[in-house]
Amino acid sequence: MLKANEIIFAGFGGQGVLSMGQIIAYAAMIEKKEVSWMPSYGPEMRGGTANCTVIVSNEKINSPIVSRFDSAIILNQPSLDKFEPAMKPGGILIYEKTCLVNLPTRTDIECYGVPAIEEAVKLNKKQVANMIILGFFLAKRPLLEHENVLKALKKVLPERHHHMIPVNEQALEVGRKLAGEMVLA
Amino acid sequence: MLKANEIIFAGFGGQGVLSMGQIIAYAAMIEKKEVSWMPSYGPEMRGGTANCTVIVSNEKINSPIVSRFDSAIILNQPSLDKFEPAMKPGGILIYEKTCLVNLPTRTDIECYGVPAIEEAVKLNKKQVANMIILGFFLAKRPLLEHENVLKALKKVLPERHHHMIPVNEQALEVGRKLAGEMVLA
Amino acid sequence: MENEIQDNGLEIVYKKPSTLTDTPLHYCPGCGHSVVHRVLMEVVDELGIQDKTIGVAPVGCSVFAYNYMNIDMQEAAHGRAGAVATGIKRVLPDKYVFSYQGDGDLAAIGTAETIHTVNRGENILMVFINNAIYGMTGGQMAPTSLEGMKTATSPYGRDVKLMGYPLKITELLAQLPGALYVTRQSVHTPNAVRKLKKAVKASFEYQKLNEGTCFIEVVSNCPSGWKQTPVQTMKWIEENMFPKYPLGDIKVPKF
Amino acid sequence: MENEIQDNGLEIVYKKPSTLTDTPLHYCPGCGHSVVHRVLMEVVDELGIQDKTIGVAPVGCSVFAYNYMNIDMQEAAHGRAGAVATGIKRVLPDKYVFSYQGDGDLAAIGTAETIHTVNRGENILMVFINNAIYGMTGGQMAPTSLEGMKTATSPYGRDVKLMGYPLKITELLAQLPGALYVTRQSVHTPNAVRKLKKAVKASFEYQKLNEGTCFIEVVSNCPSGWKQTPVQTMKWIEENMFPKYPLGDIKVPKF
Amino acid sequence: MEKINYKRSEPRLMKGNEALAESAIRADLDAYFGYPITPQSEILEYFEEQIPIRHGKVLQAESEVASINMVYGAAGAGARVMTSSSSPGVSLMQEGISYIASAQLPCLVVNVVRGGPGLGTIQPSQGDYFQAVKGGGHGDYHLIVLAPATVQEMADFVFDAFRLAEEYRCPAMILSDGALGQMMEKVELIEEGQFPKRNFSWATTGKPATRERNIITSLFIEPEKMEGINYDLQAKYAKIQKNEVRYELVETDDADIILVAFGLSARICQKTIELAREKGIKLGLIRPITLYPFPTNIIKEFADKAKFFLVVEMNAGQMVEDVALAVNGKKPVYYKGRMGGMIPTPEEVLVEVENIIAKQSEEKR
């Protein structure tokens, strides 16, 4: 594993990008790794683009601000346009298939288009598309133990949504499976 | 005449100490002398002690703040207590006779007690007591031409009080006369 | 885009006013701010006063109003739109000046400026968007938030004895002699929008008379802050806002 | 100084309250501030609450109130006495807290704090000295200055259309649900002083109930600012102030 | 500055703003008064959620002006009290802060700085350094200013701030920024119940028969008296300067070039050091933790050893003046910064360092 993994989660507000990042962050903390989670915040909170940067590291994290990424989870077109160029060579970029018009073009990174919404609809919960992607990502980049991701999920999900834990777990699993099937985008 | 004369006018608010100072200042300006007039201002405006410092000089005045005085016009006890010690040796200190309980004690300055209120009452205008003192002072220290003092008087007196110019002039004259009669307090 | 009169015998009976720019509005879907912007610009269009109108935007969701209204505008510090508008109107007395403010802006931090602007009878129009919440900063309690209302800063519901009562500032202002015309309108139905527009138009016309301040409260919504769909908010306005903030004219000029 | 009961069969029926210090008051001769100070301290004496009372002085002529009242006091920034009193009362809810403010302080710069303090129904007493002028700074126009009144900043008389109308803030405050008891009193006659004292006493007693803000406007005088003798000012109060600021209770608690 | 070993809770992942608020509750806060503003509204929101079910008082004020004056009142009544805001809101507090400093009341003001001037942006900035350390209000006064660089410090400094504020009867400020407020990191919070309340003899709690009345004021109408107050304040500041300076040294032992940076910028600089050392450039960092009192002496010391200083700030160059005053001409002092909500990258700081090195060796030739 790398010394640190610098991950960007980006999409529209409401697609769950911030909580994806938080789950990773919590899980990393459970594993006693160093971690930082930095949202972009703004009046754009209310729609528009939302993103967060997560750093998972085995060493103390100095700058929580990074401009180049090892991993990217992309849920809309503006985010792809913004972050594709910022990927480090050899990095991984995962996007939701139906959300993009123009696909990534870089060849020095791994790119995967995940049909997360489609799969989520199959689970009767469109909202868990993000968890499918997360499952996919963690399968491709096994930064964290699965059980810790589940623990983190419980932390991040508000109490009142705890009845949705099973379907979220299911979604993670779906993503993980998709990752097994998919070798390159 | 001295290079500069540093004068303090001090008494209760309402006794006309500020305007005495202004008259001197205006007259000095008319004579193309350098001049500064500095009030002590404060919540004490409304009663309590009021004073102003006037510097009349043939040269440019640098510091308008002085702590030692050539001349003092004193209209109440607290002012005497405060300013008598601040007199330069050889200076002149003029006070209203009925306003003091304890008289000045310094022997290295000229001290005069002027019965200004008494004389003002004789003129049927108690308010002109200050002009009597001013006349007295200018007789003892002829810093300024009489006619310029009269011009200054017109400047300082608000329009609506211009009918009182004659009685003010009279008062100046009374003071001047008293000065002639009085050699030492 | 379209021709005024179409080939097929249809004529345009409603289109976007020309004084509204083409910049996409940044507001959340279904937000009343946008409607009020449009109504204002319809009136400016209609009265042909684009070149004589100066607007003042607040700090609040409508901080970017100047991106949408194609008129000269100033962006005021939070709560100070009344003072800024006063500054403009005093030096340009022949221009139409209006301020546009949210409930946090106008009725919390700007209370003093609001009251004194109206008390001086500044000859301006003040447009007051009451959405019972601080929209821009993420849904905190506003002075106009209703009793028991849950917001980001009243998570257990507004406890009026601790946090203050819903402030009916419009009623207070109506009592000031400087207030010429004070009305409460809404945007919850097409008819409400029609009435709002009438009020705006009247206000601009009154402004010529130099007889005092016109003040329009618009009972509006905040789908994001209220955590409701836009359609739900309109119902909620009727059921919850109107009992506290009833619609209608509160003060009309007597001539 | 004197014995309570004199040899000659006379008994003391009135003397300076013990909670008033011996420091000579700095106010101008005949100023109503002093009378109100005394009345406040008479009530504190009478209720025996010196150890439970905390006062807040404003910026204004009464800035030095703490020199005269022998109780714990804080001096607030100009206009902010309502906020300061709120701060105190929130952390010491069992104490009696009152603020004391002039018309410039309470109704100009402090308008927002005043309105929101009352709107929250802070369980305090606000004493509001309306002398229609800025006494301390030398007689400038206050929000409550009367129409046509000449002051240092309205030398041609207050032109209400340019400078604002006399602000009846007390009437506005009375409409806020947080206001428990709102009254307008005066100091122009012995009887007025008697009534004022009743109002003060009632207010302190209401404060125990935690039911909202008590607000007492005192129509007072400013011989220096008005350029009148004290005796003249009392007449002027009656003839000119009362028509605009009529005496009496504006809101009384309903229990 | 005193170092206290508190008992701490298990690590949690928290936003800086929330960690700060939670820490304040654990520091036995009596009251919080504040007004929403991005990027720190979470502080108020956290208190509104937690205080009613735990302890203390919380009130959303009608403005920042009201907030700071409520703080004044509560502090004067002897309470442990705080407010928080971001740049424009803190500007509105300047009069109140000057009053609090003058009346010598302990309290905590948190500024989660955003890009200015004016309404600006809501992104992180350090543009309020001057306001914080030179006194943005009127007259001669200071706040004790602590600059956290991590979420952990956002939490911990609440305790330090209150301790110092109460010890010196001096308002304290935590000068943070939007990034530190919004980001989540692991934090081990100090456990509740370890931070006792003091009994302030000067507080206005109601005058019992047994003592003179207490007066909280900043008005001393005779200038002689007001000057006396000022001498007292200056004596206090001298004492604070002597006893309470805090800073961190990072790889300075062998460094011949010294970066000086606080808060978020200091973390950027740590990364720069890493990058620089890979290239064989011996960079070190002095991180002022207390911005007032400023760590003048340690910088002075390094002025003998270092080739030059580079001050890295998220502003147009403010702390660089205090560094230059400390260095006092002994060595060149440079500035590198970004403004208005922009954050310098570790890489661009390194480029700056390299440019200066190049320029200097050119000058020598």
Add this chain to the structure above:
Amino acid sequence: MEKINYKRSEPRLMKGNEALAESAIRADLDAYFGYPITPQSEILEYFEEQIPIRHGKVLQAESEVASINMVYGAAGAGARVMTSSSSPGVSLMQEGISYIASAQLPCLVVNVVRGGPGLGTIQPSQGDYFQAVKGGGHGDYHLIVLAPATVQEMADFVFDAFRLAEEYRCPAMILSDGALGQMMEKVELIEEGQFPKRNFSWATTGKPATRERNIITSLFIEPEKMEGINYDLQAKYAKIQKNEVRYELVETDDADIILVAFGLSARICQKTIELAREKGIKLGLIRPITLYPFPTNIIKEFADKAKFFLVVEMNAGQMVEDVALAVNGKKPVYYKGRMGGMIPTPEEVLVEVENIIAKQSEEKR
């Protein structure tokens, strides 16, 4: 700084505050917004008396917060506009000033400083130097700050302030003090009608069909844009620093000890020079007239010649930092001051000079 020879009226004896106000009317002021506060209420009072019978607009606002925001509105509408206050009132204006600087509006703010901090006294002080020159509000901005020392300058600097403010689209401040505001001196006022109005293309006067709409704002939500604004501001400040520095030298030709003082303090120092030279001590004075831009270069120059610098201020030592930054360690820089409304006497300044001389010669031995 440009020097313009205006036609002037016959000398009059006037209070500093009134001379300033009269001068503003002659500078064709469009509007004044203000709130009473000692020691500058005469400014508002003068306007309320004169403007209705002459020209312009005047309004007593409900507060200083309102005043500065009215100024913002009127300035944005292209008017020549000003406000005035004293220390606590100016603190309340800090948010508004930051907005004005950020929106790049020309206007004049007068601060007739009194003793602080807090409510303080109403006596003269220079305790607001930092606030004026470092920016008491949030973010990186500056005011052009002029420091008059005479009633004549109180009047004249109004013209300079407006000229600079309008040329640079930058708020200007006249930093005076209670003594200069209250004292009367002879003044020869600039006659009316010599100071033309500019036509500001950016002003919000109503959008005609022929131009794009004008927007006055300080909000640039993308930090990249806000940084752009900051770069523009900094470029402007650099230009101001290059072109507009103003200072006065008093008997510096042969001086080996340099006093540095502004405003009233500078006049005290002139007397000190007189007294010193009687004793054979070769004192000279650098009087900064513009406090921002600060006359750094001239001080630098003297750092080569002078034995030491003594900065005399009516505060706890503020400008002394800027002097030390200019001297940059070349010579010792000392501070002598009084605080909270007290004014140093020429004699005590001289004593300080003599003490330093004694100390220095002792150190040599």
Add this chain to the structure above:
Amino acid sequence: MIRGKVTINSSTCKGCELCIAACPQESLALSKQINLAGYRYAELAKDNCTGCINCALVCPEAAITVYRQQKAKKSVTTIGE
């Protein structure tokens, strides 16, 4: 019944459904597609529009243009009444 028509700017529409709720004819519905901003947008779903402009009056995005059968000689305005 008067014949009308609306056109809706599908790129600025945010799919708030206020127009749908306001239409007395129930002529409007949301699209299946999403636009670039990620919203499903309103469309004329039935051919029974009367051109009453209700939908346009409540549309926050000013996204709706309304057409109506030409009447005698009413002059064209841009105004909602």
Add this chain to the structure above:
Amino acid sequence: MIRGKVTINSSTCKGCELCIAACPQESLALSKQINLAGYRYAELAKDNCTGCINCALVCPEAAITVYRQQKAKKSVTTIGE
């Protein structure tokens, strides 16, 4: 008629004359003397005081103490009513 008496603190009295105006008995008048603060002060000029305390109620300086003929068994208070 009830017999009363007042004593007036001549050093704190500021001669505002409010007591004089308020006295229904016209018992009070200003002194010829001035005190240290420069004011003529109020004095009991006639012996017809009833101890009604009106003067004390309006006195800004709290300079007046009022005495009254002892009645049956009223307890002494410091209060004006």
